[in-house]
Amino acid sequence: MSALSRSSLNYREVTVFAPVNAAFDKFRGDLGQNLTCYHVAYNAYRLRDLNDTYLEPIQKGLPPLWIRNYNGDIYVNNALILPIRSDYQSNHRQDILGKPQVLHVIDEVLDPVLMNGDNPQTAYEFLRTTKDYGVKKFLRKIQQFKLEDLFDSDGVNTYFIPGDEGMDDYKMKMTDSYIIKAHVIPKRVLFTRPVPKNSIYDTLADVDYIYILLSFLKEHQKYYIKSNTILGDATHQNGEIKSEIIHQNIPVKNGVIHIIKRPLGVFDKVLTKFPYLPILDKLANDPYLNTTYVLGQKSGFNNLLKQPKKFTFFVPKDQGWTSVKNLYDYDRLLRMGYMNEIKKILGRHLIIGDIPYSMETLFNASSSNCVFLKTSSGRSCFSILYKNSDKKFVIKWNNVYIDVYKSNYECSNGLIHVIDRPLVTNSDFENVPEESGSFLQLWNALHKILTS
Structure with a gap:
């Protein structure tokens, strides 16, 4: 018991809310001195006085104690007042100076969560x-x-x-x-x-x-x-x-x-299929794949998508490009003075062939170990896993596990698999040339994309 709560019980008119022992067994909050003070309020309130209102705790900075009547019961915050064991009134001393005090027993511990100076937080x-x-x-x-x-x-x-x-x-x-x-x-x-x-x-x-x-x-x-x-x-x-x-x-x-857990009033995004749109048009029109599209335009990589071929394209979400900032030397990516560096990175994500590969096909092909895929940047080993708990595919590439956010997105000339981050490594950021005049245009474009 804190000094303030002890002195209040000795000298003040108060109402005390006392949790049952079992309530403390379930409580996972902080058992600090603020806790006892949050169970003591100024003035003496009998059950008949506890209407829908709030009480002021004896310690400044703690939030109000919110009283609510519901279905014939009385609650203080989320705790039920047990009427048979409550409404006990007595004076703290048996003389003319005695102050009335009331005790109520409740079934939960009242948690003030935190305290901020002398004023409770909004x-x-x-x-x-x-x-x-x-x-x-x-x-x-x-x-x-x-x-x-x-x-x-x-x-x-x-x-x-x-x-x-x-x-x-x-x-x-x-x-x-x-x-x-x-x-x-x-x-x-x-x-x-x-x-x-x-x-x-x-x-x-x-x-x-x-x-x-x-x-x-x-x-x-x-x-x-x-x-x-x-x-x-x-x-x-x-x-x-x-x-x-x-x-x-x-x-x-x-x-x-x-x-x-999630915001109200906002439905999950549904990726509408555009089976009659080519991949390049899909990238150009999807605001959530915008970074890959703009990087491809600046580097000339998007010209590969204009060939009369079938494509399997692992496209990072915009947020995935931003996550590179936390995992690698993000600033070096922005300082790349030559577009072929970016083109090489994008090429790891693209497979060009006569047929596109669904995630199920790649999963079956890599079930033993990995499948070597001929990307436009060279052969690369991919392991495709499946997480039953989340009902989603996972790519293992270069000892990095990357979730497939959306698989088998159909386009007229192939399939898009939307992934959670790009296929990049630390070595991509080594031996980067110094800034050049042409770099400034790239940096400005990337900066607008990745900070918008």
């Missing part, structure tokens, strides 16, 4: 400072659309924040101001237990032409939030999306935060 401050929950991508979108005030307001709301792993390139691009607003239920503080399941809640995405609703679900002991786009447009598809709540019930000054 939802925006939490997103800006936390290092434990992986929410920086959604934070960048909030800042991009200048919606900080929605998460930093004095009002109370329920916030759903997608984790970084669920925000791939496509979902990042599709997350606009309407999608961000769809992650906020206004004027309600909804923890996962004291909330009706399948009930509909309005969001801030409520305008004449975009209307998105949310509802809570519980399936197999897991909690989910479901979005339903009632009114949409060309970029906001009508329909439902379900996202698992992976970190529940984070209290903040202006409500509660739930970290969710």
Whole structure:
């Protein structure tokens, strides 16, 4: 017990929320001094006084204790008050100076998560400072659309924040101001237990032409939030999306935060087949394969795709080119003064022949060890694996494992296999010539592609 909580019990009028012993067995948070202070609130509140409201903890900087009545029960944050063992009232001393105190027993430990000085954090401050929950991508979108005030307001709301792993390139691009607003239920503080399941809640995405609703679900002991786009447009598809709540019930000054697995209101990208388009046209028209196309144009590599042949092309996603920055000397790639260096790298990804090779064909051919494929940059050994757990193919090349994001994309003159990163090695960045005048044009083009 902290000194503050001990002195409060000795001298103040307080309400104490005491978790049962079994609650601590399940608790995985920090058992620090803030924890005891978060279970003690100013003033004495009997059960009859606990309506939908909030209480102020005795220690500054901790978030409010949110009280909610639901189905005849009373909850503090996500913990149920056990009425038979609660509502015990007594004075801390038996004289005229005695102050009333009330004890309530609850079935969960109240977790303040963190503390920030003398002022409890708002939802925006939490997103800006936390290092434990992986929410920086959604934070960048909030800042991009200048919606900080929605998460930093004095009002109370329920916030759903997608984790970084669920925000791939496509979902990042599709997350606009309407999608961000769809992650906020206004004027309600909804923890996962004291909330009706399948009930509909309005969001801030409520305008004449975009209307998105949310509802809570519980399936197999897991909690989910479901979005339903009632009114949409060309970029906001009508329909439902379900996202698992992976970190529940984070209290903040202006409500509660739930970290969710994927963004709401954004459907998975469907790669539409263009069987009558040649590969080069497909690359030119797909914004998510743009880097490979522009590099091919600058280096002259794309001329190979104009031959009357059949092609098997392993095309890295745009994000895959960016990942080279973390794995290799990315700056050297940008300093390449001769286009034939880039052309050589792109050539490893292209097989030219009389027939294209599906991933299934390559997998069967390399089942024993590897299959030697004649790429436009020379023979290379590929091992094709299959991950049953993820239902996807994996390429092993030069002792590097690369996921196949999309296999067997049909075009009129071959197949595209979209891969998670390019086929590059450290040696590609050795003995690179010094910068030349022609290099500046290449660098500017690459910089625009890889930072957009």
